[in-house]
Amino acid sequence: xxxxxxxxxxxxxxxxxxxxxxxxxxxxxxxxxxxxxxxxxxxxxxxxxxxxxxxxxxxxxxxxxxxxxxxxxxxxxxxxxxxxxxxxxxxxxxxxxxxxxxxxxxxxxxxxxxxxxxxxxxxxxxxxxxxxxxxxxxxxxxxxxxxxxxxxxxxxxxxxxxxxxxxxxxxxxxxxxxxxxxxxxxxxxxxxxxxxxxxxxxxxx
Amino acid sequence: xxxxxxxxxxxxxxxxxxxxxxxxxxxxxxxxxxxxxxxxxxxxxxxxxxxxxxxxxxxxxxxxxxxxxxxxxxxxxxxxxxxxxxxxxxxxxxxxxxxxxxxxxxxxxxxxxxxxxxxxxxxxxxxxxxxxxxxxxxxxxxxxxxxxxxxxxxxxxxxxxxxxxxxxxxxxxxxxxxxxxxxxxxxxxxxxxxxxxxxxxxxxxxxxxxxxxxxxxxxxxxxxxxxxxxxxxxxxxxxxxxxxxxxxxxxxxxxxxxxxxxxxxxxxxxxxxxxxxxxxxxxxxxxxxxxxxxxxxxxxx
Numbered sequence: 408x409x410x411x412x413x414x415x416x417x418x419x420x421x422x423x424x425x426x427x428x429x430x431x432x433x434x435x436x437x438x439x440x441x442x443x444x445x446x447x448x449x450x451x452x453x454x455x456x457x458x459x460x461x462x463x464x465x466x467x468x469x470x471x472x473x474x475x476x477x478x479x480x481x482x483x484x485x486x487x488x489x490x491x492x493x494x495x496x497x498x499x500x501x502x503x504x505x506x507x508x509x510x511x512x513x514x515x516x517x518x519x520x521x522x523x524x525x526x527x528x529x530x531x532x533x534x535x536x537x538x539x540x541x542x543x544x545x546x547x548x549x550x551x552x553x554x555x556x557x558x559x560x561x562x563x564x565x566x567x568x569x570x571x572x573x574x575x576x577x578x579x580x581x582x583x584x585x586x587x588x589x590x591x592x593x594x595x596x597x598x599x600x601x602x603x604x605x606x607x608x609x610x611x612x
Numbered sequence: 613x614x615x616x617x618x619x620x621x622x623x624x625x626x627x628x629x630x631x632x633x634x635x636x637x638x639x640x641x642x643x644x645x646x647x648x649x650x651x652x653x654x655x656x657x658x659x660x661x662x663x664x665x666x667x668x669x670x671x672x673x674x675x676x677x678x679x680x681x682x683x684x685x686x687x688x689x690x691x692x693x694x695x696x697x698x699x700x701x702x703x704x705x706x707x708x709x710x711x712x713x714x715x716x717x718x719x720x721x722x723x724x725x726x727x728x729x730x731x732x733x734x735x736x737x738x739x740x741x742x743x744x745x746x747x748x749x750x751x752x753x754x755x756x757x758x759x760x761x762x763x764x765x766x767x768x769x770x771x772x773x774x775x776x777x778x779x780x781x782x783x784x785x786x787x788x789x790x791x792x793x794x795x796x797x798x799x800x801x802x803x804x805x806x807x808x809x810x811x812x813x814x815x816x817x818x819x820x821x822x823x824x825x826x827x828x829x830x831x832x833x834x835x836x837x838x839x840x841x842x843x844x845x846x847x848x849x850x851x852x853x854x855x856x857x858x859x860x861x862x863x864x865x866x867x868x869x870x871x872x873x874x875x876x877x878x879x880x881x882x883x884x885x886x887x888x889x890x891x892x893x894x895x896x897x898x899x900x901x902x903x904x905x906x907x908x909x910x911x912x913x
Contacts, residue, residue, distance in 0.1 A: 428708035428717070428788060472709045498707070500716060500732060502745060502804060519707075519718045520730055520746060526720065527728035530753035532876045552873055553863045554805065554903045 412465030415452045420472045445577035458482045470497040505557040525572035534563040534575030545582040662833040690847045692765040695784040699764040715792045717785045723758040731781045735789040740799035753876020803906040811836040813892040816900035827857035849910040862904035868896025
């Protein structure tokens with residue numbers, strides 16, 4: 408199976424009023440190291456604006472002091488268009504997680520409370536918010552409470568209690584990448600099929 | 613003796629026969645009952661109307677505790693708290709973010725003996741709304757939570773004891789929100805996504821017992837509103853108008869699902885929740901509204 412790069416982007420604060428309480432890249436050292444260990448890669452931590460990153464492939468985990476709409480504003484149109492589906496928001500409020508996932512069709516969200524639980528060593532019952540259709544493919548369930556899910560996404564729950572958050576996220580991203588690949592192949596097949604069947608009558612196929 | 617009437621359980625409320633029945637409570641120990649009536653009078657009536665009561669000991673303890681609750685502003689308490697001043701054995705890791713104009717402070721609190729909690733508050737400078745989003749003294753699946761009291765600042769809310777942890781952390785967050793926005797005025801308070809098990813159970817119990825009363829009028833008797841009221845009083849505000857129960861995000865589900873979500877398999881929490889179920893006379897299968905919001909307006913006192 409091909410290894411997909413993962414980069415953790417910590418955006419510098421754009422606003423001087425967000426002074427000393429802004430997230431610093433060091434906060435994510437352990438998380439990036441453990442995620443990389445499970446994904447079989449090195450996960451670099453980049454301290455720059457989303458708009459200036461040169462990350463053109465792989466997953467991007469974003470921690471920012473501003474909302475995603477602000478971060479995307481300065482990105483070029485191509486990046487704005489294609490980035491969200493390979494984007495994981497890190498440490499956003501649980502209140503906003505499902506709205507942001509549905510609005511941008513993101514890959515996943517790790518909310519602030521879940522991240523705090525992982526840092527504190529709480530039992531690894533729950534993972535990131537991710538796509539509903541992938542839960543069963545990676546040995547997970549969707550949490551049953553309605554406020555932990557939306558049409559397409561839900562808080563993923565471990566069926567076994569051995570996977571902590573970085574491990575869970577690594578497994579999820581692998582399942583997600585596979586689904587994207589399948590969907591891309593399906594899209595190509597459909598396009599080819601449409602191109603064939605759309606040909607005017609009497610033309611050789 | 614106040615006219616407490618015969619307060620047997622409403623249809624649909626399970627629980628011991630004695631629950632909130634003054635006749636049964638009196639019969640269990642007439643002398644002690646009379647003593648309680650003479651000491652607490654109308655407070656006893658109020659208690660039996662809005663709180664489950666299974667024994668005179670429970671009632672007596674609760675009434676004494678309610679009298680001890682600080683309902684007036686403690687001078688300089690809020691002013692004396694400085695988020696930058698460390699407290700022995702405690703670490704506060706604040707993170708400030710912006711959500712399209714709303715400023716959010718999340719705080720990981722590391723207390724004595726490896727305890728950890730999580731708090732999230734937000735302030736919208738345009739609407740002047742303070743959001744009390746999450747306050748977890750104990751994280752999901754953890755047996756032990758933060759201590760209930762912090763000895764920080766020059767002034768304590770309760771002399772010799774300290775300041776309740778929920779209030780102390782919220783005061784720090786309110787000060788950071790003030791610093792970030794340059795604004796001190798709060799006009800409205802919103803308590804978001806109420807998942808406090810005791811509050812959810814209590815509201816459901818109140819609805820069964822007082823079906824003729826609106827949720828707006830019942831919710832004020834729950835622990836969550838009392839916490840928020842104390843926070844606002846101690847930071848220099850008073851509630852104006854009524855409390856509003858907002859059901860936009862609420863869902864009616866078996867309470868056992870929310871309990872399981874918070875318990876994370878931890879036996880201590882399972883036992884605690886079983887105790888709460890027993891107190892209110894419900895089971896894990898009882899369907900009740902949860903994840904609702906509570907709102908109220910405030911004015912500077």
